[in-house]
Amino acid sequence: MSIINMRQMKKNQTGVISSVKAVGALGLRIREMGLVPGTKITIQGRAPLNDPVALRVGGCTITLRNNEADLITVELTE
Numbered sequence: 001m002s003i004i005n006m007r008q009m010k011k012n013q014t015g016v017i018s019s020v021k022a023v024g025a026l027g028l029r030i031r032e033m034g035l036v037p038g039t040k041i042t043i044q045g046r047a048p049l050n051d052p053v054a055l056r057v058g059g060c061t062i063t064l065r066n067n068e069a070d071l072i073t074v075e076l077t078e
Contacts, residue, residue, distance in 0.1 A: 002076050006041075006069040007053070014042045015074035022071040033062055035072060 003018055017039045022030050034057050035041070044054040044061060052063040064072075 003073055004076065006043075006055075006064070006072040006074050007066050009043045009053075009074060009076075011043055011045055013076060014040065015076045016040050017072060018075045019073045020071065021073070022068070026068065026071075030064075030068065030072070034058060034060070040077070041074065 006015075006017075009015065017035060017037050019037055020027065020030055020035060039057060042056040044056050046053050051066045053066065053069055054061055054063050
């Protein structure tokens with residue numbers, strides 16, 4: 001298994017969050033969206049200029065800017 005930044009994931013790739021490096025208000029917001037270590041995510045797609053990225057968490061689809069996705073590391077499962 002390889003560990004990469006969420007930003008580097010491609011469409012339909014699945015992984016498990018291994019760490020969230022964001023701190024302060026941004027870190028709190030990311031964690032409140034359910035993006036915590038151990039959570040399974042799937043990349044659903046990207047906007048035309050590759051920012052933001054849409055991902056599936058639980059039963060919800062959320063979006064993150066690339067600078068936010070850079071702060072999250074993911075262990076790929078597929």
